[in-house]
Amino acid sequence: QVQLQESGPGLVKSSETLSLTCTVSGDSITSSYWSWIRQPPGKGLEWIGYMYHNGNTNYNPSLKSRVTISVDTSKKQFSLKLSSVTAEDTAVYYCTKDLTPGSYWYFDLWGRGTLVTVSS
Amino acid sequence: QSALTQPPSASGSPGQSVTISCTGTRGDVGGYDYVSWYQQHPGKAPKLMIYEVAKRPSGVPARFSGSKSGITASLTVSGLQAEDEADYYCSSYAGISNFVVFGGGTKLTVL
Numbered sequence: 001q002v003q004l005q006e007s008g009p010g011l012v013k014s015s016e017t018l019s020l021t022c023t024v025s026g027d028s029i030t031s032s033y034w035s036w037i038r039q040p041p042g043k044g045l046e047w048i049g050y051m052y053h054n055g056n057t058n059y060n061p062s063l064k065s066r067v068t069i070s071v072d073t074s075k076k077q078f079s080l081k082l083s084s085v086t087a088e089d090t091a092v093y094y095c096t097k098d099l100t101p102g103s104y105w106y107f108d109l110w111g112r113g114t115l116v117t118v119s120s
Numbered sequence: 121q122s123a124l125t126q127p128p129s130a131s132g133s134p135g136q137s138v139t140i141s142c143t144g145t146r147g148d149v150g151g152y153d154y155v156s157w158y159q160q161h162p163g164k165a166p167k168l169m170i171y172e173v174a175k176r177p178s179g180v181p182a183r184f185s186g187s188k189s190g191i192t193a194s195l196t197v198s199g200l201q202a203e204d205e206a207d208y209y210c211s212s213y214a215g216i217s218n219f220v221v222f223g224g225g226t227k228l229t230v231l
Contacts, residue, residue, distance in 0.1 A: 044209060045166065045209050047211075047222065099168065101172055105212075105213040106171045106221050107158070107168060108177065110166065112165055113165055
């Protein structure tokens, strides 16, 4: 059974860099597109970006200047870095897996999510 | 402000049907048959309910159906059950510039 688990600090100071890792179990990390999605408290979903194991990435244009998604295939992990955070970046961050290989716009498997709070 | 427009709320009694709309543009919903719907219960991760406008992943009840006309997609829940009470989000592929967009979500209440 494929599972995703987000990990990382739950509190980040304003202007610093948010760093999260998603660990994949039960599946090969080379078989799918992997995305990060976030949800501010009480608000809707926002796609952050995706990566493929070969290093191919694409990001939400509104976040592109601050986002980096990378992969460590040996550890079966992919990571999110979001720089220069503000209170507006406070959200639950989810890592996700695509429905079928290549369909990065469908999110079939989700991690449980991790709340990251940006403090001043 | 979300890229796709959904009504903030919808409701229906058990056994009834309810339809939730999702309006976009020709650059997303109207341009591609890559619309999906997600169900989210409080404190839980979203769950994929519909993809490619009208297809259901394995395990999703047939009570859930999707459709699209022009720039508006719709999710219909038939035979409402108490466990259908949740937030529902639509999403669409939006081309190589914007990639993926979501709606603001609709809170479905089973009366």
